[in-house]
Amino acid sequence: MPLNELDERIVHALAADARRSYADIGAEVGLSAPAVKRRVDRLLAAGAITGFTVRVDPAALGWQTEALVELYCRHNTSPADIRRGLSRYPEVASASTVTGEADAVVQVFAADVRHFEQVLERIAGEPFVTRTKSVLVLSPLLRRYGAGSPG
């Protein structure tokens, strides 16, 4: 779906603050409030905007341990299987299938190292998981668009 410059400015405004009123955004980009809403609705329908969420400070919520876990799965495991299995863990912030030796990389937030160990054991115990390999995040250097945080 082709976005024009107006759409990009609207998305940019919403990315900075999704609670800004349509009238306010309209004043910035040069449209009326209903016109902005129609574009946002169109972006939602097209899947360019997939939803609205909160930006959270993991540490402030008590999730002080972050880790990246490589998942090695059985050969007949589908991405959907992995998704289903991981979606039950509130500690899993994001997950993607990847090229290379591992099948998926999972971003996990936990209260502390002890909590992370428990989560890792449970994930490693999933029937589709054969092996895991994880690194702990020391300090988040940049968190521009990606990288979420738990709730």
Place this chain on the structure above:
Amino acid sequence: MPLNELDERIVHALAADARRSYADIGAEVGLSAPAVKRRVDRLLAAGAITGFTVRVDPAALGWQTEALVELYCRHNTSPADIRRGLSRYPEVASASTVTGEADAVVQVFAADVRHFEQVLERIAGEPFVTRTKSVLVLSPLLRRYGAGSPG
């Protein structure tokens, strides 16, 4: 800041859909709308919730290639050096220093594989970088809690 179970459920509801009305969330967690708002205001004031944003489909915005890049740096490189060096790249969505062999893991969004290759070459050419090792993201399985995408 200590969050009780009610706060966590409210944050979780907002993470799933930040546009849900306070009354709606209140019905789910067993509170009235004003009570939910007061808790959200408190979470905002405490910095636990840092803002509201849109979840965007990177592909729809023209960023169809995502990669995770492990960075191996000179031994005297500080996290601040890495941060400074990477912050100049708009394609870098997030970066963290990590335990293990690599010094940092960087999440990169690019228009296509060709674009990614160019970005990777430039990052690999940074004076503090000795080696890189990257995997391409095949499909994003889970992208919770505002995790995301460029804008």
Place this chain on the structure above:
DNA sequence: GGTGAAACGGCGGTCAG
């Protein structure tokens, strides 16, 4: 894409447990 009107939700004050 702009305009006007109606419905909804946000948000303060106020009171009760």
Place this chain on the structure above:
DNA sequence: CTGACCGCCGTTTCACC
């Protein structure tokens, strides 16, 4: 101190031009 009820007002969201 935390939650519930009730105003007013801004915002959303239509139908229509």
